[in-house]
Amino acid sequence: MLELDIPGFGLVRLEHLVSDFTGTLSVDGRLLPGVKERLNHIAEFMKVHILTADTFGMAKAELEGVKCVVHILEGENHDVQKENYLKQLGAEHVIAFGNGNNDRKMLKAAKVGVAVCLKEGCATDTVKSADIVVTSTVDALDLLLNPKRCKATLRF
Numbered sequence: 001m002l003e004l005d006i007p008g009f010g011l012v013r014l015e016h017l018v019s020d021f022t023g024t025l026s027v028d029g030r031l032l033p034g035v036k037e038r039l040n041h042i043a044e045f046m047k048v049h050i051l052t053a054d055t056f057g058m059a060k061a062e063l064e065g066v067k068c069v070v071h072i073l074e075g076e077n078h079d080v081q082k083e084n085y086l087k088q089l090g091a092e093h094v095i096a097f098g099n100g101n102n103d104r105k106m107l108k109a110a111k112v113g114v115a116v117c118l119k120e121g122c123a124t125d126t127v128k129s130a131d132i133v134v135t136s137t138v139d140a141l142d143l144l145l146n147p148k149r150c151k152a153t154l155r156f
Contacts, residue, residue: 001013001014001015001045001046001093002014002045002046002144002147004147004150004151006150006151006154006155007155007156008154008155008156009154009155009156012111012112013092013093014046014093014094014095014111014112014144015046015047015089015090015093015094016046016047016048016049016089016090016093016094016095017039017042017046017047017048017049017094017095017096017097017144018049018051018082018085018086018089018094018095018096018097018106018110019048019049019050019051019096019097019098020050020051020052020082020097020098020099020100020102020103020106021050021051021052021054021059021062021063022052022053022054022055022056022059022100022120023099023100023116023118023119023120023121024097024098024099024100024103024116024118024137024140025039025050025097025137026056026058026059026062027118027119027120028056029055029056029057029058029059029062030058030062031062031063032118032137032138034137034138034141035137035138035141036063036065036066038138038141038142038145039066039067039068039141040065040066040067041145042141042144042145043066043067043068046144047069048066048067048068048069049068049069049071049085049089050063050066050068050069050070050071051071051073051081051082051085051106052070052071052072052073053072053073053078053102054072054073059072060072071085078102079101079102079103079104079105079106080105082098082102082103082105082106083105083106083108083109085106086106086109086110087109091109091110091111092111093111094109094110094111094112095110095111095112095113095114095143095144096109096110096112096113096114097114097116097137097140098113098114098115098116098126099115099116099117099118099120099121099122099123099126100122100123100126101123101125101126103115103123103126103129104123104125104126104128104129105129107126107129107130107131108129112131112132112150112154113129113130113131113132114130114131114132114133114134114140114143115127115129115130115132115133115134116134116135116136116137116140117133117134117135118135118136118137131154132150132153132154
């Protein structure tokens with residue numbers, strides 16, 4: 001667990017990282033450099049969950065060796081599926097990462113929502129639903145590995 005007391009934002013007790021895969025942790029289905037190592041380090045103090053429609057069909061292979069739960073979404077309404085998954089964990093204990101329109105409800109429901117804008121961009125509604133916006137997956141993960149960065153961004 002990661003605990004932060006953020007002035008004006010409140011006490012944050014994070015037990016879960018819930019992240020989208022395509023466009024958030026990967027580009028064109030390939031895990032970005034430095035992500036695997038950071039996810040495994042984060043897995044030492046919180047549970048890591050990857051939710052994905054798996055657009056390129058490579059998520060499980062790319063995440064091999066990462067200490068995480070991989071959940072492949074099926075059917076329709078992926079935005080609702082992601083939000084419900086997060087709520088079952090206890091949204092008040094979740095930091096969520098995403099970039100697509102189907103991530104907006106998840107980021108809004110999470111205690112801390114992080115929009116990660118990479119090469120495929122970020123949906124406007126997703127950015128509006130986030131507490132933090134970054135332009136690098138490594139920067140997003142480093143918010144958890146260097147929590148004073150998160151505190152500095154969210155304080156009032």
